[in-house]
Amino acid sequence: AQTVTQSQPEMSVQEAETVTLSCTYDTSESDYYLFWYKQPPSRQMILVIRQEAYKQQNATENRFSVNFQKAAKSFSLKISDSQLGDAAMYFCAYRHTGANSKLTFGKGITLSVRP
Amino acid sequence: SAVISQKPSRDICQRGTSLTIQCQVDSQVTMMFWYRQQPGQSLTLIATANQGSEATYESGFVIDKFPISRPNLTFSTLTVSNMSPEDSSIYLCSAAQDTGELFFGEGSRLTVL
Numbered sequence: 001a002q003t004v005t006q007s008q009p010e011m012s013v014q015e016a017e018t019v020t021l022s023c024t025y026d027t028s029e030s031d032y033y034l035f036w037y038k039q040p041p042s043r044q045m046i047l048v049i050r051q052e053a054y055k056q057q058n059a060t061e062n063r064f065s066v067n068f069q070k071a072a073k074s075f076s077l078k079i080s081d082s083q084l085g086d087a088a089m090y091f092c093a094y095r096h097t098g099a100n101s102k103l104t105f106g107k108g109i110t111l112s113v114r115p
Numbered sequence: 116s117a118v119i120s121q122k123p124s125r126d127i128c129q130r131g132t133s134l135t136i137q138c139q140v141d142s143q144v145t146m147m148f149w150y151r152q153q154p155g156q157s158l159t160l161i162a163t164a165n166q167g168s169e170a171t172y173e174s175g176f177v178i179d180k181f182p183i184s185r186p187n188l189t190f191s192t193l194t195v196s197n198m199s200p201e202d203s204s205i206y207l208c209s210a211a212q213d214t215g216e217l218f219f220g221e222g223s224r225l226t227v228l
Binding site: 044045047050052097099100106108 | 145146217
């Protein structure tokens with residue numbers, strides 16, 4: 001079974017600074033997706049970034065980028081120039097590329113941003 | 116990306132009653148999923164809703180307690196039956212996109228007294 005591990009329950013970052021959120025996963029599959037989702041207090045789950053396992057290039061979306069290490073099964077999220085609106089819970093998630101596959105989440109990390 | 120409307124957004128229910136949560140997607144999707152989330156915790160998958168067939172339930176969740184309907188490619192319902200205070204939680208509907216990711220509704224916060 002696939003597992004996703006986020007070992008840090010909480011992190012804090014100064015506004016305008018950079019922070020990295022860690023995630024590791026375990027799978028025997030070779031073809032899959034990895035995601036980072038953001039959940040602010042409003043509880044709406046928002047997709048931050050996605051990575052396809054077959055792509056060697058790390059995904060980037062504006063201030064958000066990932067460090068995808070397939071051999072190490074590591075998928076960290078870097079947030080640059082942190083803003084107050086980045087404060088939220090962040091979930092790392094895994095999904096096999098099969099049509100009926102489910103999305104497996106890590107435990108999440110609460111990120112706070114200090115003004 | 117798909118837009119998912121979920122209702123009710125919140126409700127307070129009496130023990131022993133049942134509540135049905137509705138999930139509407141603004142485009143046709145193959146797979147829909149129902150998750151449960153305790154405040155401050157991660158999401159736990161309840162079941163996968165397949166159009167035209169029975170839902171597929173995860174370990175610990177049964178159809179008698181959480182019956183699901185999926186009458187077409189844009190709509191699904193989850194019923195929480197014979198509720199107890201332990202069922203107090205946030206229930207989220209999601210839909211799978213062809214690009215692999217899931218999009219989520221805003222969730223339904225249920226409180227059972």
